[in-house]
Amino acid sequence: xxxxxxxxxxxxxxxxxxxxxxxxxxxxxxxxxxxxxxxxxxxxxxxxxxxxxxxxxxxxxxxxxxxxxxxxxxxxxxxxxxxxxxxxxxxxxxxxxxxxxxxxxxxxxxxxxxxxxxxxxxxxxxxxxxxxxxxxxxxxxxxxxxxxxxxxxxxxxxxxxxxxxxxxxxxxxxxxxxxxxxxxxxxxxxxxxxxxxxxxxxxxxxxxxxxxxxxxxxxxxxxxxxxxxxxxxxxxxxxxxxxxxxxxxxxxxxxxxxxxxxxxxxxxxxxxxxxx
DNA sequence: CACCAGGTCTCTC
DNA sequence: GAGAGACATGGT
Numbered sequence: 001x002x003x004x005x006x007x008x009x010x011x012x013x014x015x016x017x018x019x020x021x022x023x024x025x026x027x028x029x030x031x032x033x034x035x036x037x038x039x040x041x042x043x044x045x046x047x048x049x050x051x052x053x054x055x056x057x058x059x060x061x062x063x064x065x066x067x068x069x070x071x072x073x074x075x076x077x078x079x080x081x082x083x084x085x086x087x088x089x090x091x092x093x094x095x096x097x098x099x100x101x102x103x104x105x106x107x108x109x110x111x112x113x114x115x116x117x118x119x120x121x122x123x124x125x126x127x128x129x130x131x132x133x134x135x136x137x138x139x140x141x142x143x144x145x146x147x148x149x150x151x152x153x154x155x156x157x158x159x160x161x162x163x164x165x166x167x168x169x170x171x172x173x174x175x176x177x178x179x180x181x182x183x184x185x186x187x188x189x190x191x192x193x194x195x196x197x198x199x200x201x202x203x204x205x206x207x208x209x210x211x212x213x214x215x216x217x218x219x220x221x222x223x224x225x226x227x228x229x230x231x232x233x234x235x236x237x238x239x240x241x242x243x244x245x246x247x248x249x250x251x252x253x254x255x256x257x258x259x260x261x262x263x264x265x266x267x268x269x270x271x272x273x274x275x276x
Numbered sequence: 277c278a279c280c281a282g283g284t285c286t287c288t289c
Numbered sequence: 290g291a292g293a294g295a296c297a298t299g300g301t
Contacts (some may be wrong), residue, residue, distance in 0.1 A: 118281090120297090123281080124281090128298095165299080168284090168295090168296045169283095205284070208283090210283070210284080229282070272282095
C-alpha cells in the first residue's frame with residue numbers, strides 16, 4: 001500500500017485498502033471515537049492517532065508514525081488478500097461493502113483484557129468499561145488516558161472491576177490478568193495456533209471465541225475464524241440453517257479459507273448489519 | 277417492560 | 290461431548 005512517513009504524520013494514498021470506519025468499527029478495537037464524518041481518533045497502549053479523510057486518501061496525525069505503520073500493518077498488500085478470497089460470493093460482497101478493512105496488529109496484553117470484557121457484551125458497553133478502566137488506572141496523557149500497565153492491573157481485585165461495570169466478568173479478570181502477565185509472547189513463536197489456543201482457553205473468562213479473537217488481533221495468527229452471534233447468523237444465512245455448534249462452524253470455515261480465515265472473518269463481521 | 281450484546285462456566289445426561 | 294441455565298449491565 002502506498003504511504004509516506006513524515007515526523008508527525010503518515011500520508012496514505014488512495015482509499016481502496018484503508019478506511020477509518022471499516023477498520024475501527026469492525027469490532028477488533030474498542031478505544032476509538034468518531035469525531036466527525038471525516039475524522040477518527042484511536043488509542044492503543046499509551047499512544048494515540050487522529051485520522052482525517054481527504055480527497056486523495058487519509059492523513060494520520062501522530063507523534064509515533066512508525067508505531068502506527070506497524071499497528072495498521074501498512075506494509076501488507078490487501079489487494080493480494082482480496083484476490084484470493086473473492087472466489088467466495090459472500091466474502092466478495094462483504095469486500096465490496098468494506099474494501100478498506102484491515103487487520104490491526106494490536107498488542108497482546110491489551111487485546112486479551114479487552115476481549116475477556118467483550119464476552120456476551122455489546123461494543124458500546126465494552127467501550128464504556130474500557131474507558132472507565134483507562135481513566136481509573138491509566139497514565140494521564142495530554143488528551144487521553146493510556147491503557148493501564150500490567151503492574152497497575154495486577155494490583156486491583158474483583159471489586160474494582162465490579163466498580164467500573166464489568167459485571168460477572170469481574171470474577172475472572174484478576175486471575176486471568178495474573179496468568180497473562182506470566183506469558184511471554186516470544187514463546188508463541190514456533191507454536192501451532194492450536195497449541196496457543198489450548199493454553200489461552202485454560203485462563204478464566206477465555207473460551208474458544210475470545211481465544212480466537214486474541215489469536216487474530218493480538219497474536220496475529222490468521223488461521224482462525226472467531227464465531228460470535230453475528231458470524232453465527234451469517235453462517236446460517238450463507239451455508240446451512242440447521243443445528244451446528246459454533247465450534248463446528250469455526251472448523252468448517254477455517255477448512256474453507258485456510259490461512260486467510262482471519263481476513264475473511266473480518267470482512268464478514270464488518271458486513272454484519274446487512275445479514276438478514 | 278422485555279430483549280440483546282464479538283460467551284463462558286457449571287451442571288446434567 | 291452435547292445441551293440447558295445462570296450470569297451483570299447499559300442500550301433500545
